[in-house]
Amino acid sequence: MSELTKKSLTEIANLIKKKEIKSEELTKSFIKNIEKDKKLNSLVTKCSESALKKAKDFDKKPKLDTLLPGIPIAVKDLFCTSGVKTTAGSKMLENFIPNYESTITNNLWNEGAFLLGKLNCDEYAMGSSNETSYFGNVMNPIAENTVPGGSSGGSASALAADLTPATIGTDTGGSIRQPASFTGTVGLKPTYGLCSRWGIVAFASSLDQAGPMTRNVEDCALMLEAMASFDERDSTSINKKKENYSKNLTDKIKGLKIGIPKEYRVEGMSKEIEKLWENGKKILKDSGAEIVDISLPNTKYALPAYYIVAPAEASSNLARYDGVKYGFRSSKGNNLIEMYENTRSEGFGDEVKRRILIGTYVLSSGYYDAYYLKAQKVRQLIKNDFDQAFKKVDTILTPSTPSSAFKIGEKKDDPISMYLNDIFTVPVNLAGIPAISIPAGHDNNKFPLGLQLIGKPLDEQKLLNTAFAVEKKINFKQILNRWWEK
Amino acid sequence: MQSKRKLILNKFLIDGGKNRLMSDRSEKYLINGEKDKWEVVIGLEVHAQVTSNSKLFSGSSTTFGAEPNTQVSLVDSAFPGMLPVINEYCVQQAVKTGLGLNAKINPYSVFDRKNYFYADLPQGYQISQYKNPIVGEGEITLDLPNGSKKVGIERLHLEQDAGKSIHDLDPSNTFVDLNRSGVALMEIVSKPDLRSPDEVNAYVKKLRSIMRYLGTCDGNMQEGSLRADVNVSVRKEGDTKLGTRCEIKNVNSIKFMQMAIIYESKRQVELLESGKSIDQETRLFDIKKNETRSMRSKEDAHDYRYFPDPDLLPLNLDKKLIEKIRKDLPELPDEKKERFIKEHSLTPYEANVLVSEKEISNYFEEVIKSSDKKLTKNWIMGDLFASLNEKNISISESPVTAKKMAELIDSISSGVISGRTAKEVFEIMKETGEDPKKIIESKGLQQKSDPKELEKIIDKILSDNKDKAEQYKSGKDKLFGFFVGQVMKESGGKANPQLVNEILKKKLK
Numbered sequence: 001m002s003e004l005t006k007k008s009l010t011e012i013a014n015l016i017k018k019k020e021i022k023s024e025e026l027t028k029s030f031i032k033n034i035e036k037d038k039k040l041n042s043l044v045t046k047c048s049e050s051a052l053k054k055a056k057d058f059d060k061k062p063k064l065d066t067l068l069p070g071i072p073i074a075v076k077d078l079f080c081t082s083g084v085k086t087t088a089g090s091k092m093l094e095n096f097i098p099n100y101e102s103t104i105t106n107n108l109w110n111e112g113a114f115l116l117g118k119l120n121c122d123e124y125a126m127g128s129s130n131e132t133s134y135f136g137n138v139m140n141p142i143a144e145n146t147v148p149g150g151s152s153g154g155s156a157s158a159l160a161a162d163l164t165p166a167t168i169g170t171d172t173g174g175s176i177r178q179p180a181s182f183t184g185t186v187g188l189k190p191t192y193g194l195c196s197r198w199g200i201v202a203f204a205s206s207l208d209q210a211g212p213m214t215r216n217v218e219d220c221a222l223m224l225e226a227m228a229s230f231d232e233r234d235s236t237s238i239n240k241k242k243e244n245y246s247k248n249l250t251d252k253i254k255g256l257k258i259g260i261p262k263e264y265r266v267e268g269m270s271k272e273i274e275k276l277w278e279n280g281k282k283i284l285k286d287s288g289a290e291i292v293d294i295s296l297p298n299t300k301y302a303l304p305a306y307y308i309v310a311p312a313e314a315s316s317n318l319a320r321y322d323g324v325k326y327g328f329r330s331s332k333g334n335n336l337i338e339m340y341e342n343t344r345s346e347g348f349g350d351e352v353k354r355r356i357l358i359g360t361y362v363l364s365s366g367y368y369d370a371y372y373l374k375a376q377k378v379r380q381l382i383k384n385d386f387d388q389a390f391k392k393v394d395t396i397l398t399p400s401t402p403s404s405a406f407k408i409g410e411k412k413d414d415p416i417s418m419y420l421n422d423i424f425t426v427p428v429n430l431a432g433i434p435a436i437s438i439p440a441g442h443d444n445n446k447f448p449l450g451l452q453l454i455g456k457p458l459d460e461q462k463l464l465n466t467a468f469a470v471e472k473k474i475n476f477k478q479i480l481n482r483w484w485e486k
Numbered sequence: 487m488q489s490k491r492k493l494i495l496n497k498f499l500i501d502g503g504k505n506r507l508m509s510d511r512s513e514k515y516l517i518n519g520e521k522d523k524w525e526v527v528i529g530l531e532v533h534a535q536v537t538s539n540s541k542l543f544s545g546s547s548t549t550f551g552a553e554p555n556t557q558v559s560l561v562d563s564a565f566p567g568m569l570p571v572i573n574e575y576c577v578q579q580a581v582k583t584g585l586g587l588n589a590k591i592n593p594y595s596v597f598d599r600k601n602y603f604y605a606d607l608p609q610g611y612q613i614s615q616y617k618n619p620i621v622g623e624g625e626i627t628l629d630l631p632n633g634s635k636k637v638g639i640e641r642l643h644l645e646q647d648a649g650k651s652i653h654d655l656d657p658s659n660t661f662v663d664l665n666r667s668g669v670a671l672m673e674i675v676s677k678p679d680l681r682s683p684d685e686v687n688a689y690v691k692k693l694r695s696i697m698r699y700l701g702t703c704d705g706n707m708q709e710g711s712l713r714a715d716v717n718v719s720v721r722k723e724g725d726t727k728l729g730t731r732c733e734i735k736n737v738n739s740i741k742f743m744q745m746a747i748i749y750e751s752k753r754q755v756e757l758l759e760s761g762k763s764i765d766q767e768t769r770l771f772d773i774k775k776n777e778t779r780s781m782r783s784k785e786d787a788h789d790y791r792y793f794p795d796p797d798l799l800p801l802n803l804d805k806k807l808i809e810k811i812r813k814d815l816p817e818l819p820d821e822k823k824e825r826f827i828k829e830h831s832l833t834p835y836e837a838n839v840l841v842s843e844k845e846i847s848n849y850f851e852e853v854i855k856s857s858d859k860k861l862t863k864n865w866i867m868g869d870l871f872a873s874l875n876e877k878n879i880s881i882s883e884s885p886v887t888a889k890k891m892a893e894l895i896d897s898i899s900s901g902v903i904s905g906r907t908a909k910e911v912f913e914i915m916k917e918t919g920e921d922p923k924k925i926i927e928s929k930g931l932q933q934k935s936d937p938k939e940l941e942k943i944i945d946k947i948l949s950d951n952k953d954k955a956e957q958y959k960s961g962k963d964k965l966f967g968f969f970v971g972q973v974m975k976e977s978g979g980k981a982n983p984q985l986v987n988e989i990l991k992k993k994l995k
Contacts, residue, residue, distance in 0.1 A: 096566070204796070234571075235571055236799060363792075364789050
């Protein structure tokens with residue numbers, strides 16, 4: 001029955017609803033896969049025992065009128081889960097067990113799912129390769145010693161390797177879409193405010209957004225439907241009616257206008273990416289959509305603006321990890337200041353420290369106007385660019401990343417080159433709009449490549465529909481030799 | 487706990503018009519240096535705790551004096567993933583206060599993070615308002631003995647309070663109590679319009695009075711509901727340019743504010759007169775030594791790295807809400823004062839005293855609605871205030887309730903007892919809280935107001951003192967008092983003095 005783990009979330013949900021399989025059987029097959037996670041290192045915490053118990057409980061009293069009936073799901077270790085360690089990939093929270101449940105995970109459990117495990121990620125979601133986690137690198141199932149992307153690297157890896165039928169990540173600058181692209185999976189970053197941030201360890205509050213990571217677009221619609229809700233505990237949550245993304249999913253996109261931004265054709269872009277993009281355009285055209293050339297003139301300022309805004313917010317958000325109330329506290333130090341210094345020096349990794357330093361610097365008096373304020377103005381310009389573009393088009397098509405997955409260690413000591421990985425994903429976060437990455441082909445190494453579709457605010461349905469149409473025609477197939485199981 | 491504040495208040499009320507604490511108030515307050523006369527310029531940043539059942543960004547209770555760390559939510563203790571949600575009641579309280587200060591309400595305001603590390607600041611930042619406060623410029627009127635003075639309000643903004651560090655419970659550890667963490671404060675910043683410790687006294691009292699009328703801050707300084715940072719600078723008399731200021735942090739009583747200002751202004755004058763300059767710095771006031779000391783210089787000043795809190799949307803106030811709050815504002819001290827002067831023929835001074843505290847004005851209004859105006863005013867401002875001051879209690883704690891006070895006054899105006907007897911009755915009332923009628927009855931203190939009975943007594947006195955009666959009739963007017971005294975003595979002090987006068991005059995014609 002190991003084939004079960006290869007099925008899509010939608011298929012599994014239907015099998016359970018039709019009572020063709022039991023939750024216990026399903027859960028056992030995922031647990032079996034999870035036991036072989038050692039080389040991938042995608043999990044920080046396994047919840048096999050409690051998951052099995054939940055599965056049995058479900059089977060005794062199956063609630064079938066839910067979106068995710070009896071389905072075990074592993075989640076990024078940035079979501080606080082009641083009674084289960086939540087580490088954010090950091091030594092600082094190595095032993096932190098919250099007594100509260102994040103709104104997003106709670107929504108999933110309310111739809112019949114239960115927790116299968118906590119997935120590795122970059123420390124406090126800061127990274128593009130999952131190499132900054134205190135719990136070690138995560139490997140990409142596509143090839144040994146290859147990064148899965150980041151920061152939701154564990155999520156992407158576990159999903160691609162069939163350790164979980166679907167998962168959730170968070171996306172601050174590309175942390176869902178880039179790993180999805182690197183692992184041949186689907187990842188959606190919703191409109192800022194569609195999914196509650198309550199109970200998610202914060203990185204950069206004005207950019208952080210949780211989203212689904214799935215095997216296909218249909219699953220993505222199902223997961224988003226389960227996740228999205230208005231939450232009065234999050235002041236930035238959008239108060240809107242729930243939508244039935246999965247029910248309303250269609251590949252009929254005739255007449256849609258698809259924008260191709262010329263600024264995304266960056267210098268040194270590989271032939272393979274060019275080809276992928278062209279293929280995407282062709283497919284959309286074949287589906288009856290109209291291709292429109294557009295301009296997003298301020299795109300080149302997005303990455304520098306992002307690397308001011310995100311660290312600035314992070315430097316403040318991470319001030320609470322001071323060793324006073326919970327989490328790691330250094331045993332060294334003779335007074336409060338020394339305790340702070342030692343706790344934060346020992347508790348945070350290099351990338352987190354780097355961003356705290358950058359953030360502290362750009363907010364300092366005398367520098368605030370030149371950096372933070374200017375970055376906020378750039379952010380507005382980027383948003384204006386999209387607003388203008390969306391007057392002409394419904395959806396924008398771009399590559400998800402400038403390259404396919406790279407080797408572990410390849411960019412570790414070159415932060416700038418690492419940051420450049422987010423070049424296509426970051427503008428979307430700055431503008432607060434939704435975007436999805438779908439697998440669209442392979443490069444010469446047989447590594448997956450993704451295409452990104454960008455939508456209007458709260459226009460997730462059209463975005464999913466467009467992605468659905470492209471997915472059908474692309475007919476992407478994962479190539480995995482399951483090296484980690486050997 | 488509350489008594490000290492009341493003591494100061496009542497002292498002010500008692501002494502207010504007569505025995506002035508300071509030198510002649512019609513004169514400018516100046517520091518006489520060795521060489522020059524110096525003017526003191528003061529601005530206040532008052533931190534007033536918003537009256538609200540729950541905190542500014544969480545649902546935790548704000549009750550004072552609870553067991554440490556029992557009123558703390560996950561938000562207040564900054565657990566990972568926790569988010570602030572604005573308490574709309576606190577916003578309305580701030581708007582109400584702004585309107586009470588005749589200030590401009592800003593329909594758009596922004597919450598910022600003020601970043602610094604301290605053990606009792608769980609988030610590592612305080613949520614405050616920096617560039618866009620909820621309330622802009624306003625002004626309040628101080629009633630000073632030599633007239634009124636307007637003091638400008640620069641702004642009012644909302645912010646979170648921090649927790650409390652307790653350093654003296656253990657030799658090597660500091661304990662932290664987060665009950666106060668996240669409680670809503672209004673920071674009310676004055677313009678540098680104050681010129682003396684007396685004016686500071688009047689300003690803080692007026693501010694507190696307005697907020698208590700509004701019900702937006704209980705003004706309890708002992709519980710830390712009201713504290714202030716005091717900015718002091720000096721300049722030569724006649725100069726118009728402001729001198730360099732020092733900020734004295736976190737002073738929690740009016741008396742200490744005044745002491746700190748007196749010390750600090752003298753220190754600055756001495757420095758300037760000896761040719762030195764003032765360093766702009768933050769200082770603290772040492773109550774025991776009665777001096778201010780440097781806390782940190784301008785160079786060491788914290789860089790708070792203010793930036794808009796991304797967890798909160800800007801605050802957009804509905805104009806209708808502002809208008810509704812404006813419409814529902816209660817009568818404030820200044821309006822009440824004008825009304826008292828008109829309705830009850832009070833002098834401005836008397837009206838000031840009677841409106842200074844909401845509870846006092848309520849008491850006064852309850853008594854005066856049924857009782858003689860002049861007697862009411864004199865009894866409340868005289869014997870009642872003296873008793874409060876003597877016992878160090880507030881008017882709402884007085885055993886003599888407004889109802890009983892009215893009964894006492896009515897017994898005077900209806901002639902049941904004399905004013906002098908009333909004082910005796912009041913002495914008992916202020917101790918026991920007994921009903922005045924019962925006291926009068928049980929002690930048999932009713933006046934003799936039966937003319938026939940009084941005539942009998944008077945006839946007896948006149949026949950016993952025929953010689954003196956003759957002397958009076960032949961022009962020795964002063965003897966009238968003698969006869970009155972004799973009649974009162976004979977009646978055991980109960981004779982109605984007015985009647986005695988009337989009858990005596992008739993009989994001695």
